[in-house]
Amino acid sequence: MFAEISGRAADLKARLEAFMDEHVYPNERELLAERRESAGRWSTHPLMEELKGKARAQGLWNLFYTHGPEGQGLTNYEYTHLCEILGRSLAAPEVFNCNAPDVGNMEILSLYGTPQQKDRWLKPLLDGEIRSCFAMTEPQVASSDATNIETAIRRDGDHYVVSGRKWWITGAMSTRCKLAIVMGKSDSSAPKHKQQSVILVPMDASGLKVERPLSVYGYEHPPLGHAELVFDNVRVPAENMLLGEGRGFEVAQGRLGPGRIHHCMRFIGLGERAIELMCRRALSRHAFGTTLAEMGGVRQAIGQSRCELEQARLVTLKAAWKMDRQGSKAARHEIAIAKVVVPSAVSQIIDRAIQVHGAGGLSGDFFLAEAFAETRFLRIGDGPDEVHREALARAELSRFS
Ligand SMILES: Cc1cc2nc3c(=O)[nH]c(=O)nc-3n(C[C@H](O)[C@H](O)[C@H](O)COP(=O)(O)OP(=O)(O)OC[C@H]3O[C@@H](n4cnc5c(N)ncnc54)[C@H](O)[C@@H]3O)c2cc1C
Missing domain, CATH: 2.40.110.10 (Butyryl-CoA Dehydrogenase, subunit A, domain 2)
Structure with missing residues (x-):
């Protein structure tokens, strides 16, 4: 399963990482602070449009898209590696035209739209105009x-x-x-x-x-x-x-396969960043005559977080790998497993990172509080975890009944 990604995907990944370092992280605070405080918060930030223009000019655009030349021709497995990078920042997905819910909507317009519907709605979405x-x-x-x-x-x-x-x-x-x-x-x-x-x-x-x-x-x-x-x-x-009257369930299913897994991919990036922040904070902060990093409880939190994040990454990669080979329907159980496992695991990792940051971790000064809210919502959004566990239980029981 753990094939190398193609040279082209590896090149895009390296360029994406460089773009994040040069343009996204330095501007993230302004983008996110503006998002919370500005009176005009429902209109796009000029800086966002500027970064989108730069990303597009560098070919870092529609990375998720598999239906035509407007995308980069990546497999889901390859995109998982890139999505993790852009998932490290809550401000990043839109920079590369890879944000929910537009990605899922572009997916269903590509799959089910008429030429007229695609022309009117899909094209400007792929261009990031609407x-x-x-x-x-x-x-x-x-x-x-x-x-x-x-x-x-x-x-x-x-x-x-x-x-x-x-x-x-x-x-x-x-x-x-x-x-x-x-x-x-x-x-x-x-x-x-x-x-x-x-x-x-x-x-x-x-x-x-x-x-x-x-x-x-x-x-x-x-x-x-x-x-x-x-x-x-x-x-x-x-x-x-x-698609046609009475075919709503088909449309919804088409939307949720890749869409669900994209959230998981992004959350792996959030988890990585939380571990990084947790470690940096623990190494730089002193209490009771030692650094936090030397305290057993903090070390356990870091080690456990690494175990959980690796498990989350593996189930996500497996789901993406199976989707590429057998399609979303055949991979529905792997997708459900990732959808249940990843938000919970990453929520817990971020929660530990908040704890290590003390009161600061709860504030808007670090990205942790907002990231925690983001992962918590996905235990309900895209279908509550219970519904996915129920589908998995049904499949397991049917093997033995
Ligand atoms: C931030 C955010 C963004 C969202 N974005 C969108 C969006 O863009 N478009 C959209 O249409 N919706 C969106 N949603 C809504 C989301 O998809 C729904 O909240 C979700 O499907 C659950 O529906 P509900 O809230 O009506 O909960 P209910 O259906 O009332 O379920 C409540 C609870 O009942 C329990 N439950 C339900 N079914 C089962 C079961 N089979 N077994 C055991 N327990 C069960 C679970 O604990 C569940 O959380 C979003 C939600 C959030 C929080």
Whole structure:
């Protein structure tokens, strides 16, 4: 399994590391501080646009993309190595046009979009000119079970009419978010997994209202944010249906395979950075006549963190490797394992790093507090861990029943 990455991927990785050192880490504090404090936080930071331009000029663009010349032609296994590097900074993914939820949305537009849909939405997304969101979750129903989704998608002549309420819609606060990819119910009399459809709704459509931003432990994650949205009889042309009526589950599955694993790849980078910060802090800080690094408890925390991060990296690499060979569907159990294992492991590593930093670790002065919030959310986002464990248990039990 542990093949070398190609020379081309290795070259991209080296250049990505150099770009991170030269442009991302030195500007990270400004990018992230602005994200939290500025009144115009939902619009893009000029510095972000400047860095995007530089990254694109250097060919460090759409690194995740496997569907055409707009990407770099990497396998998932190769991209895992690069994604870990850009995952070290919360500010980095957008610099390289590799940020959620746009990557998942570009994925499904590539797989299922018509030529017209691709021209209108995929092209500007690949160019980094617009942003998008994927709107499934609803406040009034348990949305981890997608069959519960209630938003109505009703055919009316040459149009569909969308009505409902969504929340936690990442990306929808951004002033540059132009597209909502909306899951809703088009036929409640159809078999359970054929009731849902996915439709493309322009963010400026009449009746679509961005009601409020939501925060994770107080972090609003601008400029993308997480929004509550209301669809009040929003009318869109019938050609905005993606793939076809009743095929919402197929679309959602296509989106979540690579999308889920990208989060895990990035989190390995966050974990590496947390271990690095933990070690540097422990070596430089003195208490009770010794450095923190000489204290047994701190050393145990560092050693345990290394064990857990290596395990997390291995399950992520295995999932990516299997996706490359057999596709996302065949790799669904490996993807589920990574989705459960990695956020928890990296959460714990970051938590230990916070502890070693004392009160400072809880503040905005270090990246640890925000990184912890990021990893904590993924134990619920993209489906709660329990749902993935349940799917794994079903598969295990079926081998013996
Ligand atoms: C930061 C953030 C960003 C998000 N971004 C998006 C987005 O862009 N688009 C979008 O549509 N949604 C998004 N979400 C929503 C996310 O996908 C949902 O919160 C998730 O699917 C769970 O749905 P729910 O919140 O309705 O929880 P519920 O379905 O109400 O579940 C609550 C709890 O019940 C338990 N549970 C559920 N099912 C099982 C089971 N089978 N076995 C055991 N226990 C179970 C779990 O503990 C679970 O956490 C985001 C969420 C967060 C926090």
